[in-house]
Amino acid sequence: MTHAAFYGIGAYTTAILLTKSGVGFFGALVLGIAIATAVSLLIGVVLSRFKGDYYALGTLGFNTIVFGAFLNWKNLTQGSLGIPGISRPELFGINFTNNFNFLILALIFLILAYSVARFVANSPFGRVLKAIREDETVISVFGYDTLHYKLVVFVISAAMAAVAGSLFASYITFIDPSGFRVAESMFILAIIILGGLANLRGSLLGAFFLILLPEVMRFVGFPSDIEAQMRQVVYGVILILLMLYRPQGLIGEYKL
Amino acid sequence: MKIIETNNLIKRFDGVHAVDRLSIGIEKGQITGIVGPNGSGKTTLIDLLSGVLEIDGGEIIIDGTKKISRLLPHQVSLYGITRTFQNVRLFEQMTVLDNILVAETERNVFGSFFEGHAQCHYKTAEEVLRKVGLLENKNRLAVSLSYGQRKLLEIARVLAMKSRIYLFDEPFAGLFPEMRKIISSIIQELKRENKTVILVEHDMGLIRELCEHILVMDEGKLLAQGDPGSVLGKREVIEAYLGR
Numbered sequence: 001m002t003h004a005a006f007y008g009i010g011a012y013t014t015a016i017l018l019t020k021s022g023v024g025f026f027g028a029l030v031l032g033i034a035i036a037t038a039v040s041l042l043i044g045v046v047l048s049r050f051k052g053d054y055y056a057l058g059t060l061g062f063n064t065i066v067f068g069a070f071l072n073w074k075n076l077t078q079g080s081l082g083i084p085g086i087s088r089p090e091l092f093g094i095n096f097t098n099n100f101n102f103l104i105l106a107l108i109f110l111i112l113a114y115s116v117a118r119f120v121a122n123s124p125f126g127r128v129l130k131a132i133r134e135d136e137t138v139i140s141v142f143g144y145d146t147l148h149y150k151l152v153v154f155v156i157s158a159a160m161a162a163v164a165g166s167l168f169a170s171y172i173t174f175i176d177p178s179g180f181r182v183a184e185s186m187f188i189l190a191i192i193i194l195g196g197l198a199n200l201r202g203s204l205l206g207a208f209f210l211i212l213l214p215e216v217m218r219f220v221g222f223p224s225d226i227e228a229q230m231r232q233v234v235y236g237v238i239l240i241l242l243m244l245y246r247p248q249g250l251i252g253e254y255k256l
Numbered sequence: 257m258k259i260i261e262t263n264n265l266i267k268r269f270d271g272v273h274a275v276d277r278l279s280i281g282i283e284k285g286q287i288t289g290i291v292g293p294n295g296s297g298k299t300t301l302i303d304l305l306s307g308v309l310e311i312d313g314g315e316i317i318i319d320g321t322k323k324i325s326r327l328l329p330h331q332v333s334l335y336g337i338t339r340t341f342q343n344v345r346l347f348e349q350m351t352v353l354d355n356i357l358v359a360e361t362e363r364n365v366f367g368s369f370f371e372g373h374a375q376c377h378y379k380t381a382e383e384v385l386r387k388v389g390l391l392e393n394k395n396r397l398a399v400s401l402s403y404g405q406r407k408l409l410e411i412a413r414v415l416a417m418k419s420r421i422y423l424f425d426e427p428f429a430g431l432f433p434e435m436r437k438i439i440s441s442i443i444q445e446l447k448r449e450n451k452t453v454i455l456v457e458h459d460m461g462l463i464r465e466l467c468e469h470i471l472v473m474d475e476g477k478l479l480a481q482g483d484p485g486s487v488l489g490k491r492e493v494i495e496a497y498l499g500r
Contacts (some may be wrong), residue, residue: 049348103393119369123369123370124358124369124371125369127357127358127361128361128368130349130350131347134346134347135345135346135347137308137329138347140329140330140339141330141333142330142333142338142358142413142417143329143333143334143361143417145365146330149365152365152366158454234418
């Protein structure tokens with residue numbers, strides 16, 4: 001549950017470089033990925049010493065530390081004031097200020113990220129990851145150092161989160177720490193669980209569903225002063241219903 | 257030549273000695289049976305030899321000189337030791353074929369992104385599945401197999417490892433005669449290939465049929481050892497099984 005941290009690292013790297021240096025969006029994106037990769041490698045080695053509930057608590061702790069850094073490292077991040085005026089990308093004369101062009105760019109990154117995830121899942125490496133999920137002791141008896149596999153996939157997912165953060169910062173043109181709280185990691189986790197564990201299409205479906213749900217709920221007619229809270233209630237009810245009646249998610253292959 | 261030896265091996269659970277200063281030697285290329293009443297430490301010994309459990313004392317030596325006492329399971333595996341489990345442990349949500357292929361994949365993390373010898377691996381996987389009669393089920397999920405088929409899949413998975421030393425923990429338990437025949441012939445074939453087999457088993461008929469040497473354990477200690485014919489008739493062995 002550290003995704004919001006790496007998402008934030010990508011977003012802040014992009015925001016800081018685009019507003020304070022001459023580096024372009026794609027340079028900032030690469031640097032964001034590099035920093036997220038390095039940090040995830042470091043924290044991954046530390047977190048690998050924990051298992052089960054303690055691992056989950058460790059990841060929450062890391063997310064909180066990164067959020068604290070975004071909030072308090074004011075010289076760099078401008079703290080709670082956030083960073084405004086982040087520019088949109090430009091490549092080969094194409095300006096992505098136009099929302100339609102940005103949508104195309106985001107779709108290209110989505111296809112790239114999906115392809116990488118699909119390649120990983122279908123490779124022998126992915127097969128070992130599935131076996132680790134099923135029974136870590138048995139797969140280690142077969143000669144696999146599971147720590148290395150878990151570390152590598154952790155780093156890959158951190159790099160992907162950093163890409164999402166870079167795109168987010170450039171799209172919104174303003175970021176502040178509130179977008180990278182533990183709650184954001186929970187939201188990402190809810191997307192995966194809702195869509196379906198162990199299924200890439202399920203993750204996409206979960207994202208579409210939970211991102212578009214607030215837009216649909218505009219038409220429900222909740223009073224405006226409790227609208228935000230009601231949205232959280234609806235999320236909670238959906239997750240409880242899923243846990244009760246469809247623990248593997250909408251199109252998942254694996255039950256928790 | 258002894259391929260595995262233990263010297264004063266100790267494993268305790270909450271103060272209870274599951275394995276108590278056990279010193280044994282396993283001959284290379286032989287089928288060695290380990291027998292004893294329930295709770296005598298047979299499975300614990302297999303767990304210790306395969307690195308699944310940490311030892312509390314003593315040492316495990318392989319090939320006469322190499323100490324593997326403190327190694328993790330994946331490091332023990334590098335010495336050519338593989339095993340099955342008393343309660344079958346498959347990768348349930350993976351297909352039968354994937355359960356086998358995972359035993360063959362490149363162990364190096366970055367090498368495993370690309371299936372370097374895919375055709376060769378598929379061929380071996382199909383070969384071992386054919387041997388245990390599961391080839392037609394290769395695309396089924398392991399969780400959907402019957403109890404006997406699950407046992408056979410676990411045997412096929414260790415065969416795909418092409419190891420030197422095979423530890424089988426009650427491979428015949430609860431199986432129909434036809435399936436027992438298949439496993440029995442596989443173990444005999446391993447012997448013909450000069451592999452070392454350690455077989456934990458309660459069925460004395462099978463022990464007599466397959467093993468050249470047996471170790472009898474009781475309360476974590478070695479009670480007797482020798483050829484099955486002479487050892488199984490000993491009074492203390494009968495008493496250990498039936499009670500004094």
